[in-house]
Amino acid sequence: xxxFLKKYRIEVMGIVETIVKVNKARRITQKMAKxxxxxxxxxxxxxxxxxxxxxxxxxxxxxxxxxxxIYCEMEDSNCQIxxxxxxxxxxxxxxxxxxxxxxxxxxxxxxxRESSRILPCPNSEEVTTEEIFDVVKSMPTNxxxxxxxxxxxxxxxxxxxxxxxxxxxxxxFFQTRKINKAIxxxxxxxxxxxxxxxxxxxxxxxx
Numbered sequence: 001x002x003x004f005l006k007k008y009r010i011e012v013m014g015i016v017e018t019i020v021k022v023n024k025a026r027r028i029t030q031k032m033a034k035x036x037x038x039x040x041x042x043x044x045x046x047x048x049x050x051x052x053x054x055x056x057x058x059x060x061x062x063x064x065x066x067x068x069x070i071y072c073e074m075e076d077s078n079c080q081i082x083x084x085x086x087x088x089x090x091x092x093x094x095x096x097x098x099x100x101x102x103x104x105x106x107x108x109x110x111x112x113r114e115s116s117r118i119l120p121c122p123n124s125e126e127v128t129t130e131e132i133f134d135v136v137k138s139m140p141t142n143x144x145x146x147x148x149x150x151x152x153x154x155x156x157x158x159x160x161x162x163x164x165x166x167x168x169x170x171x172x173f174f175q176t177r178k179i180n181k182a183i184x185x186x187x188x189x190x191x192x193x194x195x196x197x198x199x200x201x202x203x204x205x206x207x
Contacts, residue, residue, distance in 0.1 A: 001032045011058065012074065014087035015051040022048060029053060039072070041065050041089075044195055049089040067195065107200040108188075132170050133159065 005013070013033070020028060022042045029038045033053050037060055042048040045067040052070050054060055059075040068089050075082045136159070139152045155162055173179050190203035 002034075005033060011076075012054045012085065013052075014070075014085075015053070016049060016087065016089045018048055018051060020048065025051065039065075039070060041067065041070055045089075050087050052085075052087050103200050104190075108205060111205075127171070127174050129163075129167050132167055133163070136166070 004010070018025070022040065025040060025042070025048055026038065029036065029051060036053045036055055037058070039052040039060070039062060040048045041050045044065060049067065050070050052060075052072065054074065057077050059077060061073045062070065063073055063084075064071040069086050071084070071086045073082070073084050136152070136155055141151070141153055141156075143151060145151045155166065188205045191206050192202060193204050194202050
C-alpha cells in the first residue's frame with residue numbers, strides 16, 4: 001500500500017469495510033501511511049467501518065460522523081484547494097422529514113396506546129378546593145419544569161397568587177368533562193439505545 005500511495009501521489013484516502021479493532025487500526029495506518037492524519041468512526045460503529053487518511057499538510061475538519069459515513073472539509077495548504085469529502089460505508093437512503101415524522105408517530109402511538117379512550121370523570125360536586133390543593137402539594141418536587149416552563153414549586157410557593165386561576169381551570173374540567181390538549185401534553189426526548197441507529201425502535205423515549 002505504501003508503494004501504491006507514492007506511485008500515484010495519493011494525498012487523501014478513504015477505506016471502508018474494515019473489521020480491524022481500534023487498537024490495531026492506528027498501528028496499521030501508521031505503517032501504511034506514516035505521519036498521515038487518520039480519522040475513524042469507531043465511536044459510532046463497533047468495528048470502525050470507515051478510515052479516513054490524509055497527509056499532514058492538509059487541514060482536516062470533521063463535519064459529521066456516524067456508522068454510515070464520515071463527512072469532512074479539507075483544505076490543502078500547499079495549493080489553497082478547499083473541498084468537501086464524504087466517505088460512505090453503505091448506501092444512504094435519504095428520507096423526507098415528513099416520512100421520518102410519520103414513522104416516529106406511528107411507532108410511539110402503538111407503543112403508548114391507551115387502554116381506554118373514554119375514562120370515567122368524577123362528579124364536580126365531589127371535588128373541593130382543599131382536595132385540589134392537597135393534590136398540588138403532593139406532587140413530587142425538584143423535577144424538570146413542565147412544558148409551560150414552570151416547576152411544581154412555582155405553584156406551591158406562590159399558591160395565594162395563582163390559586164384562583166388553578167382552581168378555576170381544574171373545576172372547568174370537572175364541569176365540562178373536557179381537558180385542554182395543552183394541559184395533557186408532555187415533551188419527549190429520544191435517547192439512543194445503540195450506537196448504530198437504523199430504526200425507530202433504537203430510541204428510548206424519556207418524558
